[in-house]
Amino acid sequence: MANLKILVVEDRPLTAEDIKYSLEEMGYEVVAVAHSGGAALEHLEKIKPDLVMLDIDLGEGMNGISVGRIIQQSYQVPFIYLTARSDKETLVEAKATGPAAYITKPFKAQDLRAAIEIAMYNLESGQEASYQQERPSQETPIASGYGALFVKHKGRYEKIFQDDILWVEAEDTYARIATPERNYLVSFTLKAVSERLTSPDLIRVHRSHVANIKRVEAIEDNMLIIGKKVIPVSKSYRETVMKHFDLL
Numbered sequence: 521m522a523n524l525k526i527l528v529v530e531d532r533p534l535t536a537e538d539i540k541y542s543l544e545e546m547g548y549e550v551v552a553v554a555h556s557g558g559a560a561l562e563h564l565e566k567i568k569p570d571l572v573m574l575d576i577d578l579g580e581g582m583n584g585i586s587v588g589r590i591i592q593q594s595y596q597v598p599f600i601y602l603t604a605r606s607d608k609e610t611l612v613e614a615k616a617t618g619p620a621a622y623i624t625k626p627f628k629a630q631d632l633r634a635a636i637e638i639a640m641y642n643l644e645s646g647q648e649a650s651y652q653q654e655r656p657s658q659e660t661p662i663a664s665g666y667g668a669l670f671v672k673h674k675g676r677y678e679k680i681f682q683d684d685i686l687w688v689e690a691e692d693t694y695a696r697i698a699t700p701e702r703n704y705l706v707s708f709t710l711k712a713v714s715e716r717l718t719s720p721d722l723i724r725v726h727r728s729h730v731a732n733i734k735r736v737e738a739i740e741d742n743m744l745i746i747g748k749k750v751i752p753v754s755k756s757y758r759e760t761v762m763k764h765f766d767l768l
Contacts, residue, residue, distance in 0.1 A: 524640065525551045527569040529560040529587065530602070531579040534696060534705045539573060539602065541674055542629050548636070557582025564595055571636060572599035574619075576610065577692075585610075588617035598639045602627070604692035625693050626707030669716065671697065671704045680704070682719040686735050686746050690728040698749065725761050726754045733764045 526548050530536035533555065540550045551567050554560040557578050564572070572591060576584035584601060591599050598620040603610070606624045614622055620639030623631055669685075670677040686698040690710035697704045697713070706713065714730055721734045729751050731744050738745040742753045744761075753761050 524548045524636065525567070525570045526636075527552050527554065527560065527563050527567065527572045529554045529557070529572060529578070529584065530575040531555045531577070532691065534703055535575075535691070535694065538705050539632075542632060543573070545675060546629070546633050546636075555579075557584070557587045560587050561590060564591065564597065569597060571620075571639065572597055573632075574599045574601055576601055576603040576605055576614065585613055585617060588614065588619060592618050598643050600635050600639060667718065669697070671706055673702075673704055678704075682717060682722060683732075683734075685717075685719075685722060686732055687749060687751055688713055688717075688722070688730040723761065723764070725757050726752050733761075736765070739765065739767075 526543055528536055528539050528543070528550055530539060530553070536553050536555065540553055543550050551569055552563045554563050555578075558581060560572070560574070563569070574584045574588055574591075578584055578587075584603070588599055588601065591597055600621040600623060601614055601619050602623050602625060603614075604625045611622070620642065621635035623635055667682050669680045669682065671680055672678075680697065680699055684699050686700065688698070688710060689696045691705070693707070693709060694705050695708050695710045695713045697706060710728060710730065714724060717730065719732075721732050722730055723733060725731045725744060731746065731751050733744075735746045736744045737747070742755075742758065744751045744753060
């Protein structure tokens, strides 16, 4: 099944790129990436993929379950939900659309491979979808040591000095780590990443943000500005954060 043509539907570019890379590493062909429900339906009509990897939360407009319902009704294409949501209401609604599998984020590459192989086998044999996701193991895509983090990126661990981190942002059950060179998406919560940060310059400024105070270029109202990034400072952190700056 290495020649399988897959459409990835994910509204977050970094997450989409991570999924695309994982699929291509397994030998699958990612024929397109759609960042919205509308774009997904356009690709379905033009490309006619063998399988769709479908996020449920797609920002504004049509969500993934709505897309899944249309696929179920109008296309003979299996699809797999990839989502950070696992509440009962969402599961019931998603199940009614007949997905081949339902994988919660963060997930491992082997979860994707197993779900895809089983989905395609069941399609060919005429059986109903049946896949149980393994829970994440203790193997981690991030390790620390001597003032640096080693973050897994495209199949290898890259060293990031903590002083080079500009900011860290929560993204569902993932965290995005920004450096001057690139952004890294890791399958850890912001809290888990924060616990690995030892630099005193990296401080929590908001429930969804950590900022490097030495990299702050401007302060405006309740916002810190680092490059083009505007980082909010919440009320509960403001007093502690502002102590780090000598204001005139």
